[in-house]
Structure formats: C-alpha cells, structure tokens
Amino acid sequence: MTGNTAVAYKGPGKVELIDIDYPTFELKDGPGVNPANVGRQVRHGVILKTVATNICGSDQHMVRGRTTAPADLVLGHEITGEVVEVGPDVEFIKVGDICSVPFNIACGRCRNCKERKTGICLNVNPDRPGSAYGYVDMGGWVGGQANYVLVPYADWNLLKFPDRDQALEKIMDLTMLSDIFPTGFHGAVTAGVGVGSTVYVAGAGPVGLAAATSAQLLGAAVVIVGDMNEDRLKQARSFGCETVDLSQGGPAEQIEQILGVPEVDCGVDAVGFEAKGHGHDAKEAPATVLNSLMELTSAGGALGIPGLYVTGDPGGVDEAAQKGALSLSLGTGWAKSLSFTTGQCPVMKYNRGLMMAILHDRVHIAKNVNAKAISLEDAPKGYAEFDAGAATKYVLNPNGYLS
Numbered sequence: 001m002t003g004n005t006a007v008a009y010k011g012p013g014k015v016e017l018i019d020i021d022y023p024t025f026e027l028k029d030g031p032g033v034n035p036a037n038v039g040r041q042v043r044h045g046v047i048l049k050t051v052a053t054n055i056c057g058s059d060q061h062m063v064r065g066r067t068t069a070p071a072d073l074v075l076g077h078e079i080t081g082e083v084v085e086v087g088p089d090v091e092f093i094k095v096g097d098i099c100s101v102p103f104n105i106a107c108g109r110c111r112n113c114k115e116r117k118t119g120i121c122l123n124v125n126p127d128r129p130g131s132a133y134g135y136v137d138m139g140g141w142v143g144g145q146a147n148y149v150l151v152p153y154a155d156w157n158l159l160k161f162p163d164r165d166q167a168l169e170k171i172m173d174l175t176m177l178s179d180i181f182p183t184g185f186h187g188a189v190t191a192g193v194g195v196g197s198t199v200y201v202a203g204a205g206p207v208g209l210a211a212a213t214s215a216q217l218l219g220a221a222v223v224i225v226g227d228m229n230e231d232r233l234k235q236a237r238s239f240g241c242e243t244v245d246l247s248q249g250g251p252a253e254q255i256e257q258i259l260g261v262p263e264v265d266c267g268v269d270a271v272g273f274e275a276k277g278h279g280h281d282a283k284e285a286p287a288t289v290l291n292s293l294m295e296l297t298s299a300g301g302a303l304g305i306p307g308l309y310v311t312g313d314p315g316g317v318d319e320a321a322q323k324g325a326l327s328l329s330l331g332t333g334w335a336k337s338l339s340f341t342t343g344q345c346p347v348m349k350y351n352r353g354l355m356m357a358i359l360h361d362r363v364h365i366a367k368n369v370n371a372k373a374i375s376l377e378d379a380p381k382g383y384a385e386f387d388a389g390a391a392t393k394y395v396l397n398p399n400g401y402l403s
Contacts, residue, residue: 184210
C-alpha cells in the first residue's frame with residue numbers, strides 16, 4: 001500500500017507530520033468526522049496525488065487554538081492534484097488529469113448547488129450547510145496537506161486544466177484557484193467593484209492581496225490596502241496598490257490623503273474575527289474592521305466580507321465573542337443603505353474564468369501574493385513563519401511536482 005504523510009493539528013500552536021491511511025472510496029471515522037458521515041460511500045470520488053497544497057489563514061485560526069478543532073485533524077483545503085484513481089461512478093474525469101479542487105465540497109445535486117451556491121451545499125455536512133476539506137465542523141472530509149487525498153463528487157467538483165504542460169508551467173498561479181483567488185474575487189465582486197471604483201481592502205494577507213488583485217482585474221481606479229504589517233503593505237505596493245498603515249491609527253484620515261475624501265465606493269473585509277483595533281498598541285477587537293468599513297464605505301455601497309467569522313472561538317476576548325456575537329454598529333449600515341455579503345466563496349462560480357485569466361497572462365496572482373514552494377516536511381516551519389507575519393503565501397510540495 002502506498003504511504004501517505006499529512007500535516008495535522010496537534011494542539012494550540014502546534015502542527016506535526018503524521019502517517020495516515022491512503023484514501024479509499026469510503027469516509028472513515030477519525031478526528032472531526034461527523035458520525036453521520038462515517039461509512040459514507042464515495043463511488044463518485046477520485047483519489048488525487050497532491051501537486052500543490054497551500055497554507056491558508058483559515059488554517060491558522062485552528063492552529064492558534066481559536067476554534068473547536070480536535071487534535072490530529074488533518075489540515076488543508078487548498079488542493080491541486082493529479083488523478084491517480086477514479087471511483088466506479090466517475091464518468092468524465094480521467095486518471096492523469098491535473099485539476100484544481102474548490103475548497104468547498106459540493107454535491108451538485110441539491111437546490112443550493114443548482115443555484116451556484118456551492119459554499120452552502122446541503123448534502124455534504126450533517127452539521128449545517130457547507131463543507132470543506134480538513135476543517136473543523138465541516139463534516140470530517142480529510143484535509144489535503146498530504147501526499148494523497150480523496151475528492152468526492154469528482155465530475156462536479158474538479159476543475160480540469162486543459163493542458164498538462166501548460167498547467168505545470170503555471171502551477172504556482174493555478175494553485176491559488178482552490179481558494180484565495182476566487183475568495184478575494186468574490187469579496188471584490190460582492191463589494192460592487194467595477195470600472196473606476198475606489199476600493200478599500202482591510203488586511204494585506206494572501207486573501208487581502210488576492211482581493212486587491214481582483215479589484216484591479218475588475219477595473220478599479222484606486223485600490224487601497226490597510227494593515228499593520230509593513231512587509232505585507234510593501235507586497236501590496238509591489239503591484240500598484242496604495243496602502244494605509246493601521247499601526248498609525250484609523251484608515252479614514254489616510255484614505256482622505258490619497259483620495260481627497262475619507263470614503264471609498266467599495267469595502268472588503270479580508271481580516272475576519274481575529275481583527276485588532278487601530279494604533280501602535282492595538283488589542284484584539286473583533287468588530288473593528290466591519291465597523292470601520294461601514295464608516296468608510298459611501299452611502300449605497302457594499303461590503304464584501306470573505307474574512308472568516310465563527311460561532312465558536314475559545315480564545316475570544318469576551319463571552320459574546322466566544323460565540324461569534326460582535327458589537328456591530330448596524331445602525332450605521334442601515335442608515336447608509338449598505339449591502340453586506342458574507343460566507344464561503346462559491347468557488348465554482350469564478351474558478352474557470354480566473355483560470356483562463358491566468359493561462360492567458362491577464363493576471364499573475366502568485367507574484368502578487370509572494371508565493372513560495374516548500375516541502376511537506378517544512379510545513380510546521382511555514383505555519384510558524386506565516387503566523388509571525390511573513391508576507392508570503394506558502395505552497396506545500398508533497399510529491400515533488402514543483403521546482
């Protein structure tokens with residue numbers, strides 16, 4: 001039997017490589033697996049040999065102990081792979097295909113999937129709508145930071161790259177299609193970004209940089225990125241963004257210096273529930289980004305909120321935050337007739353179009369997020385450096401496909 005090594009969450013601040021079983025076409029019991037999913041047959045699935053699998057900021061929330069994730073949960077929802085086995089019910093995907101895997105698992109059969117709401121599929125997670133690989137409370141589908149991974153509903157979920165050689169040549173860009181590029185694009189689209197828009201993106205991590213890239217692709221006139229990390233702000237400036245340093249205070253005055261007015265047409269929250277306040281000694285204040293975006297976004301505008309918010313946060317600053325209950329100035333949003341879009345990005349709504357933009361050199365997302373390939377064995381080091389604020393998108397290379 002082929003061996004399988006994976007990156008697992010071992011407790012707050014700790015990830016390790018562990019040996020796990022090679023996948024089969026049946027969902028087995030294990031850390032985080034909903035009992036209702038144990039024994040589930042996956043005849044419609046494929047087994048992928050992982051080409052690239054990325055460390056995500058959403059993974060970091062678990063690794064910091066800020067969710068209810070159990071120990072030994074195998075991590076990884078940003079997966080690109082080569083098909084090595086197909087289930088008996090798979091019709092169109094073939095062995096040898098190189099494919100991107102949307103991070104949200106979808107059946108393709110339920111009402112939501114048929115309405116392109118694949119982030120809230122009704123059939124893959126017994127706990128609630130929506131599922132993902134290697135993530136807490138998402139049904140228990142094993143993560144992809146491993147040599148091999150099972151992908152269910154393969155004919156529906158997988159985005160096959162049209163040419164193998166071209167795909168491998170551009171793989172560092174294409175691996176971003178599993179999550180952060182569509183997620184950032186979704187944030188920009190739902191914020192109403194269009195030709196001539198002024199845009200403020202809160203957060204210069206990989207999703208924020210992907211949102212800024214997406215805003216440029218959509219025709220924004222000015223894209224402003226806010227963060228406290230100078231290295232990440234420098235990365236945003238490297239591809240033409242304006243920046244505001246939130247360690248120096250709130251964004252409104254700095255935005256006014258750039259635009260002449262202290263507001264923007266469109267706001268994107270790429271931070272989520274571990275947000276801090278503004279200023280040099282800012283403490284965690286999870287509603288800060290949402291409240292500041294409501295203040296900054298012009299009346300009648302929209303907020304795209306791809307940043308993650310959870311219903312269970314053991315490390316929350318107070319009892320309300322531990323339940324995901326934040327003190328929002330909703331009256332501000334109501335008075336300004338602002339629109340809000342939250343939740344998982346429906347990756348399949350965008351990934352093919354973004355793939356074509358990559359293949360035809362319309363965008364260079366790997367460069368913009370400063371992608372760096374590292375070995376699977378270096379994953380714990382990558383997690384530590386990313387947590388320390390490295391302006392880098394770490395791409396794991398479990399099987400040697402990446403140069």
